[in-house]
Amino acid sequence: MIQGGHELPLDVLYARRNAKWAKYGKDVLPAWVAEMDFAVAYPIRRAMQRIAEEQEYGYAMRNGAQAEKSLTAAFARRMQARYGWTVDPALAEPLTDLVQGQFATIWAFSQPGDGIILHLPAYPPFHMAIKETGRHILANRMVPAAGRFEIDFDDMKAQARQSSMIMLCNPQNPTGRVFTRAELEAILAIAVEHNLVVVSDEIHSDLIYDDLVHIPFASLSDEAAARTVTITSATKGFNIPGLRCAVMHFGTAELQARFRKSFPSHMLGSPGIVGIDATVAAWDEGQPWQDETVRVLGANRNRIAEYFAAELPGMTFYKPEGTYLSWVDCSGLNLPGTAHDFFHERAKVAFSPGEAFDTNCPKFARFNFATSPAILEQILGRVSKAVRSHNA
Numbered sequence: 271m272i273q274g275g276h277e278l279p280l281d282v283l284y285a286r287r288n289a290k291w292a293k294y295g296k297d298v299l300p301a302w303v304a305e306m307d308f309a310v311a312y313p314i315r316r317a318m319q320r321i322a323e324e325q326e327y328g329y330a331m332r333n334g335a336q337a338e339k340s341l342t343a344a345f346a347r348r349m350q351a352r353y354g355w356t357v358d359p360a361l362a363e364p365l366t367d368l369v370q371g372q373f374a375t376i377w378a379f380s381q382p383g384d385g386i387i388l389h390l391p392a393y394p395p396f397h398m399a400i401k402e403t404g405r406h407i408l409a410n411r412m413v414p415a416a417g418r419f420e421i422d423f424d425d426m427k428a429q430a431r432q433s434s435m436i437m438l439c440n441p442q443n444p445t446g447r448v449f450t451r452a453e454l455e456a457i458l459a460i461a462v463e464h465n466l467v468v469v470s471d472e473i474h475s476d477l478i479y480d481d482l483v484h485i486p487f488a489s490l491s492d493e494a495a496a497r498t499v500t501i502t503s504a505t506k507g508f509n510i511p512g513l514r515c516a517v518m519h520f521g522t523a524e525l526q527a528r529f530r531k532s533f534p535s536h537m538l539g540s541p542g543i544v545g546i547d548a549t550v551a552a553w554d555e556g557q558p559w560q561d562e563t564v565r566v567l568g569a570n571r572n573r574i575a576e577y578f579a580a581e582l583p584g585m586t587f588y589k590p591e592g593t594y595l596s597w598v599d600c601s602g603l604n605l606p607g608t609a610h611d612f613f614h615e616r617a618k619v620a621f622s623p624g625e626a627f628d629t630n631c632p633k634f635a636r637f638n639f640a641t642s643p644a645i646l647e648q649i650l651g652r653v654s655k656a657v658r659s660h661n662a
């Protein structure tokens with residue numbers, strides 16, 4: 271029974287039934303799917319315990335209204351408190367998960383055969399959402415510049431002529447970019463010129479380093495709000511992805527009405543009370559936990575940057591500005607196969623395969639470093655040993 275404490279030991283982690291620790295055997299250290307190896311915040315645990323102890327398994331009400339209203343109200347409080355962004359809770363709708371929001375918005379705001387701009391490398395479900403709905407990806411490959419990945423705006427302007435939507439991910443998975451106001455304004459200018467809808471996935475917005483800030487795309491201006499659907503949740507920032515609860519916010523009532531024409535009110539399903547209560551507890555009371563978590567993650571990030579520079583010159587670690595994910599270029603190692611397979615087989619470390627984010631990137635891996643400093647050292651040691659034996 272986990273009582274508290276932030277870091278979880280290896281035996282507890284290997285006993286878990288969630289994807290990160292259950293997919294591979296006990297000889298492998300997992301650093302792939304976006305889950306963190308930390309105990310959740312106490313307010314979330316307390317909310318879960320209350321539901322179980324009181325056996326509150328009926329149709330849920332909170333504060334005299336349907337429980338979903340407590341979720342959208344908490345979303346509005348959170349956006350105001352964290353980002354100074356004032357949102358109308360009536361324009362926010364509960365979802366079970368963000369990927370559902372990606373599929374639904376593509377369905378509602380584009381037509382089969384349309385092109386949709388996606389910055390690559392990109393989280394694999396974005397690719398799926400565009401392809402499985404019969405649209406096609408307009409691949410905007412970001413370019414490395416001064417240690418980070420940047421959007422190719424010339425390419426994007428050309429693509430916008432054949433596009434109806436932009437799928438934006440900010441902070442970006444897997445590069446960890448936190449787009450600046452100037453970059454977001456440049457995206458907006460393209461969207462306005464070509465009348466594009468922007469779906470802004472901001473699921474990683476809580477996890478940002480140094481003095482950088484997250485700017486909700488819809489908060490840029492009224493013009494931005496009028497074309498933006500924001501999808502977000504507490505699931506990454508508070509490590510509760512299995513509870514399936516998210517929010518989709520429309521910048522205006524007109525945009526929401528356009529969506530509703532394709533998706534009548536109950537077509538999306540709704541989150542369960544466990545996810546709702548956990549999310550409300552996280553957003554309203556979880557900030558001290560999250561501040562401490564971001565401190566640990568930031569220290570891990572700095573440790574990897576130092577370690578790679580000193581020990582692993584054949585690998586380029588693009589230090590993320592946000593998220594606990596990082597995009598690692600292993601092409602300097604001259605590996606025979608993919609980076610993922612090499613590290614899985616030779617280091618017994620499971621990264622996410624680069625080619626899942628961009629088919630051009632089999633020599634890249636996505637490294638999830640949301641673990642304890644002790645486990646991180648083991649991962650780094652295994653990676654370094656495998657690289658040394660490959661070079662020997």
Ligand SMILES: Cc1ncc(COP(=O)(O)O)c(C=O)c1O
Pocket residue numbers: 304366367368369370393439443471473503505511515516
């Ligand atoms: C950018 C991004 N969007 C969405 C998700 C998944 O969200 P959900 O589990 O709510 O579908 C993730 C998970 O890692 C993600 O990184």
